[in-house]
Amino acid sequence: MNILYDERVDGALPPVDKTALLEVLRQRLPDLDLLHQTEDLKPYECDGLSAYRTTPMLVALPRHIEQVQELLRICHERRVPVVARGAGTGLSGGALPLEQGVLLVMARFNQILHIDPAARTARVQPGVRNLAISQAAAPFGLYYAPDPSSQIACSIGGNVAENAGGVHCLKYGLTVHNLLKVEILSVEGERLTLGSDALDAPGFDLLALFTGSEGLLGIITEVTVKLLPKPQLAKVLLAAFDSVEKAGHAVADIIAAGIIPGGLEMMDNLAIRAAEDFIHAGYPVDAEAILLCELDGVEADVHDDCDRVRAVLERAGATEVRQARDEAERVRFWAGRKNAFPAVGRLSPDYYCMDGTIPRRALPGVLKAIAALSAEYQLRVANVFHAGDGNMHPLILFDANQPGELDRAEALGGKILELCVAVGGSITGEHGVGREKINQMCAQFNSDELTLFHAVKAAFDPGGLLNPGKNIPTLHRCAEFGAMHVHAGQLPFPELERF
Amino acid sequence: MNILYDERVDGALPPVDKTALLEVLRQRLPDLDLLHQTEDLKPYECDGLSAYRTTPMLVALPRHIEQVQELLRICHERRVPVVARGAGTGLSGGALPLEQGVLLVMARFNQILHIDPAARTARVQPGVRNLAISQAAAPFGLYYAPDPSSQIACSIGGNVAENAGGVHCLKYGLTVHNLLKVEILSVEGERLTLGSDALDAPGFDLLALFTGSEGLLGIITEVTVKLLPKPQLAKVLLAAFDSVEKAGHAVADIIAAGIIPGGLEMMDNLAIRAAEDFIHAGYPVDAEAILLCELDGVEADVHDDCDRVRAVLERAGATEVRQARDEAERVRFWAGRKNAFPAVGRLSPDYYCMDGTIPRRALPGVLKAIAALSAEYQLRVANVFHAGDGNMHPLILFDANQPGELDRAEALGGKILELCVAVGGSITGEHGVGREKINQMCAQFNSDELTLFHAVKAAFDPGGLLNPGKNIPTLHRCAEFGAMHVHAGQLPFPELERF
Numbered sequence: 002m003n004i005l006y007d008e009r010v011d012g013a014l015p016p017v018d019k020t021a022l023l024e025v026l027r028q029r030l031p032d033l034d035l036l037h038q039t040e041d042l043k044p045y046e047c048d049g050l051s052a053y054r055t056t057p058m059l060v061a062l063p064r065h066i067e068q069v070q071e072l073l074r075i076c077h078e079r080r081v082p083v084v085a086r087g088a089g090t091g092l093s094g095g096a097l098p099l100e101q102g103v104l105l106v107m108a109r110f111n112q113i114l115h116i117d118p119a120a121r122t123a124r125v126q127p128g129v130r131n132l133a134i135s136q137a138a139a140p141f142g143l144y145y146a147p148d149p150s151s152q153i154a155c156s157i158g159g160n161v162a163e164n165a166g167g168v169h170c171l172k173y174g175l176t177v178h179n180l181l182k183v184e185i186l187s188v189e190g191e192r193l194t195l196g197s198d199a200l201d202a203p204g205f206d207l208l209a210l211f212t213g214s215e216g217l218l219g220i221i222t223e224v225t226v227k228l229l230p231k232p233q234l235a236k237v238l239l240a241a242f243d244s245v246e247k248a249g250h251a252v253a254d255i256i257a258a259g260i261i262p263g264g265l266e267m268m269d270n271l272a273i274r275a276a277e278d279f280i281h282a283g284y285p286v287d288a289e290a291i292l293l294c295e296l297d298g299v300e301a302d303v304h305d306d307c308d309r310v311r312a313v314l315e316r317a318g319a320t321e322v323r324q325a326r327d328e329a330e331r332v333r334f335w336a337g338r339k340n341a342f343p344a345v346g347r348l349s350p351d352y353y354c355m356d357g358t359i360p361r362r363a364l365p366g367v368l369k370a371i372a373a374l375s376a377e378y379q380l381r382v383a384n385v386f387h388a389g390d391g392n393m394h395p396l397i398l399f400d401a402n403q404p405g406e407l408d409r410a411e412a413l414g415g416k417i418l419e420l421c422v423a424v425g426g427s428i429t430g431e432h433g434v435g436r437e438k439i440n441q442m443c444a445q446f447n448s449d450e451l452t453l454f455h456a457v458k459a460a461f462d463p464g465g466l467l468n469p470g471k472n473i474p475t476l477h478r479c480a481e482f483g484a485m486h487v488h489a490g491q492l493p494f495p496e497l498e499r500f
Numbered sequence: 501m502n503i504l505y506d507e508r509v510d511g512a513l514p515p516v517d518k519t520a521l522l523e524v525l526r527q528r529l530p531d532l533d534l535l536h537q538t539e540d541l542k543p544y545e546c547d548g549l550s551a552y553r554t555t556p557m558l559v560a561l562p563r564h565i566e567q568v569q570e571l572l573r574i575c576h577e578r579r580v581p582v583v584a585r586g587a588g589t590g591l592s593g594g595a596l597p598l599e600q601g602v603l604l605v606m607a608r609f610n611q612i613l614h615i616d617p618a619a620r621t622a623r624v625q626p627g628v629r630n631l632a633i634s635q636a637a638a639p640f641g642l643y644y645a646p647d648p649s650s651q652i653a654c655s656i657g658g659n660v661a662e663n664a665g666g667v668h669c670l671k672y673g674l675t676v677h678n679l680l681k682v683e684i685l686s687v688e689g690e691r692l693t694l695g696s697d698a699l700d701a702p703g704f705d706l707l708a709l710f711t712g713s714e715g716l717l718g719i720i721t722e723v724t725v726k727l728l729p730k731p732q733l734a735k736v737l738l739a740a741f742d743s744v745e746k747a748g749h750a751v752a753d754i755i756a757a758g759i760i761p762g763g764l765e766m767m768d769n770l771a772i773r774a775a776e777d778f779i780h781a782g783y784p785v786d787a788e789a790i791l792l793c794e795l796d797g798v799e800a801d802v803h804d805d806c807d808r809v810r811a812v813l814e815r816a817g818a819t820e821v822r823q824a825r826d827e828a829e830r831v832r833f834w835a836g837r838k839n840a841f842p843a844v845g846r847l848s849p850d851y852y853c854m855d856g857t858i859p860r861r862a863l864p865g866v867l868k869a870i871a872a873l874s875a876e877y878q879l880r881v882a883n884v885f886h887a888g889d890g891n892m893h894p895l896i897l898f899d900a901n902q903p904g905e906l907d908r909a910e911a912l913g914g915k916i917l918e919l920c921v922a923v924g925g926s927i928t929g930e931h932g933v934g935r936e937k938i939n940q941m942c943a944q945f946n947s948d949e950l951t952l953f954h955a956v957k958a959a960f961d962p963g964g965l966l967n968p969g970k971n972i973p974t975l976h977r978c979a980e981f982g983a984m985h986v987h988a989g990q991l992p993f994p995e996l997e998r999f
Contacts (some may be wrong), residue, residue: 119752119861191948199857199925203933204953209708230758259729301800358698362618426698434702449690454703460955
């Protein structure tokens with residue numbers, strides 16, 4: 002894929018004198034580990050969105066907040082842009098480095114500072130891995146709910162920056178709903194606290210504003226998350242359907258029945274077969290779609306909900322409903338889903354993972370429209386998604402070595418995201434905008450709304466030094482991209498007229 | 501109480517020529533209802549915080565969004581400040597009008613536009629009453645969860661502006677957690693959409709930023725809220741204790757047991773006796789404290805939880821645990837709590853209702869400290885609060901006709917709020933900052949944080965026309981007020997050394 006670097010943003014900044022910058026960094030921060038040789042920079046060329054690559058000018062690996070503060074002061078004085086990076090697992094290129102900037106790697110801030118079982122909170126450094134929080138909380142019967150697929154590797158700082166989700170978001174919310182407080186450094190290195198240890202904080206809700214801001218507003222140095230008691234019991238049902246539309250309706254029916262499952266996931270036939278081939282989860286490979294529905298909570302409740310969901314699924318036309326017989330089978334059912342992306346990746350030389358959200362009611366129609374677009378662009382699309390909250394992950398299969406396929410894949414991806422916007426949804430559910438979806442932001446928002454984003458950005462970072470070129474497109478870019486603003490279906494979307 | 505008008509903010513705006521303003525409004529908005537005679541303005545002098553009163557210059561009562569847009573454009577052109585008002589039930593003076601400004605009453609925007617039972621959402625105008633949403637959703641088995649005590653009268657626009665709470669927030673979250681989308685008008689009258697119909701919106705989370713911004717960032721014209729399925733069953737337990745500390749520990753124990761009650765409320769002896777006298781709820785009047793714990797959900801679950809909570813309460817030293825025998829008794833138990841403010845009001849010529857939050861673990865200590873402060877200031881304090889989420893409502897009893905009592909009440913209130921901050925809490929849980937707590941903001945935030953608030957405000961409203969003098973104090977005011985910044989207990993708080 003092309004690196005669509007936003008030169009207008011970067012262009013506004015003066016060129017950086019690397020030698021002079023290195024010299025001042027070594028002088029004022031003699032203990033700071035710096036990488037600047039080409040071979041050392043290679044591993045930092047991209048994040049989880051490997052199609053976009055840039056070699057950073059230099060990589061800083063601080064160990065202490067004071068080092069980060071001084072680094073920020075130096076960069077601020079010299080107008081050097083700074084991109085923060087955690088574990089580098091992001092899927093939208095949010096941590097893509099800059100050729101003319103410093104990549105600030107926060108991975109060494111990896112300490113769990115305090116678990117407070119009475120308050121049910123964990124205070125951790127930003128480089129702590131998502132799963133490590135739950136592991137540390139486990140002795141108290143607690144866990145941290147948001148569970149992105151990358152939870153073994155991804156770090157909480159990146160989770161906050163991208164407002165990460167996971168299969169349990171439907172019931173337990175996104176990262177923003179599971180945070181109490183974030184300590185940040187401003188672009189000038191000032192220490193600021195957003196949120197508090199209590200329920201609510203007065204003034205503007207800067208904690209929520211900051212969450213998902215993708216490194217544009219400040220550098221995270223500490224995170225206090227909420228912990229939840231581990232559910233007594235979790236059961237999972239697997240339902241097979243002979244059409245994706247029926248599975249889509251079943252999702253709506255479950256929610257309409259007043260049940261909030263711990264997870265409610267859908268996979269279509271292509272994804273089912275890929276996952277089964279890879280993981281041997283025991284999925285029915287001839288089903289057009291499967292739903293995985295997890296019920297968790299206290300025991301009596303879970304049994305009751307399982308019966309109710311089974312009845313709803315059968316009424317919705319499921320050809321088969323199976324309950325995982327034991328914990329091993331439950332884990333296997335989920336392993337198929339959690340490995341669906343790499344599994345689909347094995348079907349094709351390249352794949353492009355999209356991330357959009359739609360209102361649940363639009364699910365069957367959007368699935369139909371995606372199938373039509375797939376035929377039109379002559380590219381296979383596997384659908385894997387958090388069906389319960391309408392967060393779709395269409396995976397577009399292509400071969401970058403076939404002339405034109407990459408461009409078609411990008412164009413198809415863009416169309417799918419615009420389709421999401423047209424039905425009242427959005428261009429990202431949990432992966433963020435980053436570099437990847439910067440153009441689609443022009444479809445999601447009108448110029449007044451984008452102007453407001455820029456004004457908010459300027460309130461935190463008037464010089465535009467923090468992660469420039471990500472998340473919020475310039476008005477100039479949108480004009481050039483020529484996107485129709487299709488906000489909330491106010492403009493007709495031709496693909497939608499087909500059904 | 502003194503009207504502490506922030507003249508610095510207002511002073512930055514030119515004086516308004518009322519006659520000229522009226523003339524241009526009549527010319528450009530001939531159909532707009534305007535009040536400008538002294539006797540017509542009386543009812544708009546204050547909101548629910550009746551101690552603060554100002555006569556507005558004029559009151560506008562629009563019926564159509566286009567009228568509000570044009571009004572905003574006119575005020576913007578002439579630099580006339582605008583204060584929005586819903587039902588006027590706010591408790592922190594957020595809708596207090598300006599002598600040199602327009603009071604924009606949104607009460608006539610009172611239509612429920614759409615209930616979508618499949619998506620579980622309601623799209624409503626800002627003047628719709630909180631309870632009316634649940635009433636309209638009831639035929640679908642749904643309701644809107646946040647339930648401030650004023651829910652019969654307060655409107656959803658005000659709920660969004662103040663990020664209102666209620667007794668069910670512990671389980672179901674504040675207003676911000678129950679919103680999907682807000683349509684607003686900018687200070688220049690542009691229509692903007694914050695949030696979307698789907699799970700998450702890309703870009704900065706302006707919906708959360710806007711929620712609780714107390715009219716400083718824009719005018720709400722439409723709100724889309726999430727609806728929840730009505731719980732199958734709700735049961736309430738009443739537990740009596742011979743000390744408030746024991747009741748405080750019991751709260752922590754319930755939460756630590758992994759139970760999330762629908763509501764968990766505490767009242768101390770003064771509040772119990774006042775409520776019992778007023779409502780005859782059947783409270784034990786000789787208890788030092790009572791807890792009301794509501795369990796809601798599916799039937800099996802509720803019965804199970806009731807047994808577990810009862811066991812926890814008994815272990816925590818409750819002298820009595822009673823379960824409401826029927827729905828009538830359950831409603832009566834809650835009526836006592838919901839009417840606790842007016843009930844306490846009957847004990848004293850005047851009372852001052854505070855609203856602060858603290859981490860749950862600090863509950864017993866803070867109650868002790870409040871008792872000590874109450875003795876020191878020689879004013880009775882009744883404690884009524886959302887114990888489960890650490891949201892306290894100390895009610896300070898005083899007689900404004902006794903020389904010095906009003907000043908002592910204000911000083912004691914300020915001390916209590918600073919105490920909340922010192923233990924890591926905040927100066928508001930659900931009532932907002934408004935005019936009332938503007939000085940305590942100087943204790944909660946340092947000057948870097950306040951500067952950031954002002955920058956965010958300027959991003960939306962560079963001229964400072966929207967609700968000036970509320971929510972965010974000027975740095976000048978904080979310097980003058982001379983407050984120590986006691987953020988998160990980093991500075992010692994003398995009262996805390998007593999225990």
